[in-house]
Amino acid sequence: MTSADGRFDAAVTGIGMVTPAGLGTQASWERITAADGTAARPVPALAEIRASIGCSIPDFDPAAAVGRRKAWRLDRSSQLALAAAAEAVADAGLDPATWDGARVGVVLGSGIGGAASWEKQHQILRDHGSQKVSALLIPMLAVNMAAGYIAMEIGARGPNFVTATACASGATAVGQARELLRSGRCDVVVTGGTEACLIPSIISGFQQMGALSARQDEPGAASRPFDVDRDGFVPAEGAAVLVLERPESARARGARIRACVSGYGASADAYNATAPEPSGAGAELALRAALDDAGLAPESVDHVNAHGTSTPLNDLMEARLIRRVLGEGPSVTSVKGVTGHSLGAAGAIEVAVTALTVQNGLVPPTANLTSQDPEIDLDVVAKAPRPANVRVAVSNSFGFGGQNAVVLLTRP
Template sequence: MPHEVAVTGLGMLTPAGLTAQATWSGMCHGRSLAQPDPDLAGLPVDISCRLTGFSPDAVDGPAHARRVDRFVHLALAAARQAVTDAQLDTAAWNADRVGVILGVGSNSLETYIKEFTLLGSEQATRVSPRALPRSVPNMAAAAVAMDLHTHGPSFTVASACASGATALGIGRDLISAGTCDIVLAGGSESARSRMTATCFAQMRALSRRTSTPTAASRPFDAERDGFVLSEGAAVLVLEDPDHARRRSARVRTLLRGYASTSDAHHPVAPHPEGTQAEAAMRAALANARCEARDIDHVNAHGTSTPAGDTAEARALLRLYNGCPPPVSAPKSVLGHALGAAGAIEAALTVLTLEHQTIPPTANLNRQDPDVQLDIVAGRPRPARLNAALSNSFGFGGHNTVLVFATP
């Protein structure tokens, strides 16, 4: 039997909204949320997709809000939503068997810029003692564990833009191995620092359509020229199916398969043929004990970069002998939240299966003729959906694929 685990709760904050339902609604509108970002003003690329209406003070109070960085606040908010959605009583659960595994692609470069400026100007005594504990990547998982009083495994996964998806796969494995009954798994990132934006711009990875931001992110379009930075968080409650049954929990979907591979090709470029991305998809299907023909939808990594989208398309076309199932690319609407992207898109895949509807891809005005995929665009597409793939790929050649199925 597949080593499936139940998904019993969702928490999500994205530029489309501060809840899972608000994000789903925004996705179904199919319009990009990119806009000029005042925090990036004056840089070569000054647009992003950012959260609106989010207050760290409201999450944790003003005093604690100053002690941790934004990616930690987002993780805390998403984890609390997920636990509430799963109707879990944190006072009653067996905390020793509850884990927290979160993906973070980077730490908070904005904080370090401030502190390095002080250090570089011979003001070492003014460097904050909180600089490390507020910013190191493990603090996302550590803060959630402290907040919810969990005592099982707690750590952060870093596999670049695949981090959130990798965290979900590891969470599933911890339950399958009998280590945990429940794992809060997902990812968090705020990728809108000036240093992050500058570095990606220098690499020519970001779209230069700064005069028309809502047209900038265009996965699989013939005129794509790079991605749009974003931020957000998503946490899924993964639960042993027997544990979920004993407490009569609602099972939203099943996380049935997971696999990761490495391109071992280039620090930032994917293998042009997507060979190891294809291998990850095949391995995830085998892990889920299913065939490619059992998959009704693919949530694509689809960053809107020329090389990345082509490599993913080639991998899918080989896997499906030229006829993959319908594909959607959420980064066209939400932008690219780096380490959180895989978790956000996994949560969207759960909602796609629940609603039996595939959200549209924005800005697909002229599909790349080399990308012969059935890409859902224009409006949501109702469909009969039993299982779906969610692809996540990252710098360094990290490939992670998840298989979700209806209960």
């Protein structure tokens, strides 16, 4: 709904999550708010490389989640996305059998796509020759296919695409989904992000660039955003999907509105392929754009769900940005202390958690924050969840290539 001052609110009516913190939204939320350490463990597929820990989802059963006949044809990233989408649509109280599919869109974020299928089939090619490579390789690895499969599952015949802005992909997807509602092109948009690439080739790449935590023998303490002893991120897999509608449509059918997406901003650092611009000038453009889009002043922000990767450079840059633009007022948290960093899915997981924070009036603590970096002059929530009156919150996401996305959420 566009208000008199020009602000457009997109209602979050459904959330689905499949994360290292738990299967389903409630299980994920409970583990994230408990913040009892990183959900990391040794990953069997990584046993032969030095960086062998990750935040995986060992209890996920693809056959149970999406059906045995479908599961074998899909990359794990698509399996996770379908499971999260099914929960989100059900949570919204929508029945795909009754909606006008031409008015339903799907916008999903993914940084890497079906890399696990690619790596597996490449090994088959080397060991057994081209005749043994799966005929399904291309639809398994193509980055757009998770969105395509969701559309097939729920009969969504509106715009369908994937955003690929590295670790900002999920947040970018939510921002673009809101634009489909604002333009009038769609009445419902299913949006979010997915990633599943805990595989040797990808993790070795991060390992070689020095981005990962060296705490391989302490997986539960490895991801520690904003801590003085942080030393890198812990890779993860996961998916989160949100259902967005116009508030007036949601209210007309008696739907619960968890929160509203009221602002979105995007920008580029134009600085470095992998390192953030140290001053945060590029990220600041995205944050100020989200505030302007929502028609809100910086001092109105009550809470920040930070990108907070647990890397020395990112956390310091982001802390300076938050302090410079938003001041000392907002509470700050990073869920990556629990979930690790799920790359293209991270922004979607964090937007979902931010929506739950707004709805529940409860800020999750930052796991493993035992000694806050003295250079990080922020009110970072640690040790225990904090009850709070969160009316306005922002979720920051930054990606390789200097791509930044900020989603602003408000209480309905």
